[in-house]
Amino acid sequence: MKTNFLMGAAAMAGLMTLSACGGANNQADAPAATATETTAAVETPAPAAAPAAADGATLEYASFTTDVAAGEKVFASCRTCHVFDEGVNRVGPSLHKIVGRESGSVPGYSYSDANLASDVVWTSDVLFEYLEDPKGFMPGTKMAYPGVKDAQKRADLVAYLEAQSK
Numbered sequence: 001m002k003t004n005f006l007m008g009a010a011a012m013a014g015l016m017t018l019s020a021c022g023g024a025n026n027q028a029d030a031p032a033a034t035a036t037e038t039t040a041a042v043e044t045p046a047p048a049a050a051p052a053a054a055d056g057a058t059l060e061y062a063s064f065t066t067d068v069a070a071g072e073k074v075f076a077s078c079r080t081c082h083v084f085d086e087g088v089n090r091v092g093p094s095l096h097k098i099v100g101r102e103s104g105s106v107p108g109y110s111y112s113d114a115n116l117a118s119d120v121v122w123t124s125d126v127l128f129e130y131l132e133d134p135k136g137f138m139p140g141t142k143m144a145y146p147g148v149k150d151a152q153k154r155a156d157l158v159a160y161l162e163a164q165s166k
């Protein structure tokens with residue numbers, strides 16, 4: 001109740017700011033963003049039926065039941081920049097046998113320093129974490145991809161990467 005009232009107030013404030021001075025977008029945006037965040041926080045408990053959520057720990061890849069075919073669909077968003085063929089680099093490096101590979105190890109691909117220095121082995125767990133937020137996981141990476149936020153979709157994607165790495 002209280003939250004709804006506050007959100008309403010925030011939205012109203014946003015509207016009023018907007019109509020008061022149409023050009024001041026920055027000011028109008030601030031309360032709107034707060035309202036969105038409040039909504040997200042309130043809704044979070046509902047879809048949190050994910051396996052590992054109960055203990056409050058971060059989700060692990062292993063706690064998901066995965067669907068390789070669904071993962072292939074998620075991979076469509078990677079395909080613009082990556083293929084699995086060995087030695088074929090596009091905007092991003094070849095993902096040939098990516099699971100178990102060391103970061104920055106494709107010959108002839110011009111990696112960022114961040115990737116080269118990361119010293120990461122792309123296990124399924126590491127990929128699951130990285131692909132949620134590549135730039136957060138590896139600050140300075142030149143992979144321009146926001147990440148797959150939905151944990152189930154991300155788990156399916158990693159399962160697909162695993163299947164392609166066999």
Ligand code: HEC
Pocket residue numbers: 074075077078079080081082091092093098102103104105106110111112113114115116122131140141142143144145148
């Ligand atoms: C807009 C292009 C683009 C998209 C889309 C993209 N990537 Fe990348 N990816 C890159 C680039 C560029 C790099 C090299 C990063 C660096 O050197 O910092 C990279 C690096 C990687 C690496 C590290 C490879 C290595 O050899 O260390 C992995 C793993 C990866 N991407 C997986 C994915 C997956 C999975 C997706 C889809 C969910 C995806 N990428 C989407 C451009 C992209």
